[in-house]
Amino acid sequence: MNQRRMQIGMWGGFDASAWERYALPGINGLELCQLNGERELQEASLFCREQGIAFGIHAPALRNDAYTLPKLTSSDEGERAAALRHMEEQLAQAKEVGAEYVLAHFPYPAHLPAKRWEAVARLLPTPDVYETHPPQEERVFADIGNRVFDSLSELQRRYEQRIVLEYDFFGDYENIFISLFAEYNEIEAVLDTQRLDVHAKAFPGFDPYRFIDGIAPYAYLVHHSNVMYEEDGMKRHLPVLPEHGEDSRFGDAAAYLERISRRNDRFHLLFEHQASRVTIEQLAACYRTAAQTIGLFR
Template sequence: MKRFLIGQYGAFDQHKFERDFREDFFGIEACLLQTDEDMMALRQAAREHSFQVGIHFPLRDRGLVIRDALFLSPDPDERRDAYRLIQEELDEIAQLQLNPAYILFHYPKPIILDDRVNWSTWHFSDRREYVFESEYSFEEFKQRTEELFHWLTGQSERYGFVPVLEFDALNQYVYDSGVLEELLQKYRSIRLCLDTGRLYLQERRDPSFQSVRLVRKYAKYAEVIHLWNLQYGDGFVKLRYPVLPEQLPSEGWAPIAEYLHIIREENPDVKIQFEHRSDLVSDEDLERCYRWVSDMLTS
């Protein structure tokens, strides 16, 4: 279980830590902490329990409308602001002596949307958070992605962390071309995060997207998997549910067992961050979730 993490978002929740964390887990992924006390509690717990910290950018909640860095923006001023925000956070993290194992950023940002898909039910914080594929060329995507990879590689060497890009909604530039794989092979310190719930949700809303194919294509480049399930049906979506073996795709659940089978084949040492709402299940079912995932990845 040294590959497993739990999340702490918004605050360092001592009750969640005591209920969800296990002493043989890899660590905690933190995001949007609101106070200095939360930062100190995270650092102190990491030292006392000898676990690693992963950071989901931004670590500190600065009250911004868009929390993500828009490093692929068509607007050069927005791109400069994005890199500045990341740099400021890297400096603060260094001052806090959190020594994160990885720092994760949503990618691509802005999201590049397939014009053929109805995105009205996809969550966006602000109109600046997305651009349509018809307005954003493949060459722009390739150039700005390589600029990002080059910059993050330098920062990772300077500050000593693994840069991780978590896929947001994706278009054919990512799932139908080989350019991102080429860049991942060129800039080998850059790694990915695959979010099981988000990938499945896009498959249910985007007829051109196949989540299993995407997992097969990119699992080998993953540093961490954000693992949670959702049940999708007519008129409802059950979100952020802990994964359990009885959740059948025939009943609208994501094919978690198939994802885990591919991940075990392609990347057996990848980290698993349980990005679920543990309060939705009993203590017994939470333990069953941990045990099932461990068995799926090792048996």
């Protein structure tokens, strides 16, 4: 269970047949999110134990009426308290079913940088979710961040259950974001190669490689997928294929993964893509190329 993993994800329900279709050789982990009740979570847990698969939980583990992430960095104290209660519930549930980690977004609600290229930024889904109103001042963001990391570190120790935080848009507070992981090294980071590209294309001043160099040493997990830009939208969560590097419509996910690998040789990799969009042969090429990039085989 402690070996380095390449994982696939299941969002919105557990489907053992999807594992049979998409867990090609080399895949040895699973991430679950928004399952249809306790019974399905128990079923998924039993499947993983029988198959010898390590799995993690992207909070929330169970489906609600509306998909909601815990608002850990809300300006509203009541919302932050509710988010921490939610995280404690997730940790207790994860420990019961044998999950390897619990993942939440940080910061959330996310911050959009003040400067933006509107041609790309306007394509972001549900922009109301990606903005804190009014934007937090730097000192407020830092104070809330420290409170959140303090609380999560205490919960992680109490439940002996790993917590990882997935990078989300942090406005103009990149240095504070990185410093929190440096100071609270019990909590580890999750990077997202698709989000890195959108971040770089939508917001001038953000250098994804500079950010990777700063945060990669604290990364536990990388979510790997690509994005294709179109005139009126984006196609997201695409499998990263070798030919994407020759097509300017696609993001630079492969290059980001390579840069992360230079700074960290311990992280696990989750293919956060819609595998059904490509052929099995293309999917195998996606897995093989990523495995070579992160040094699982040469």
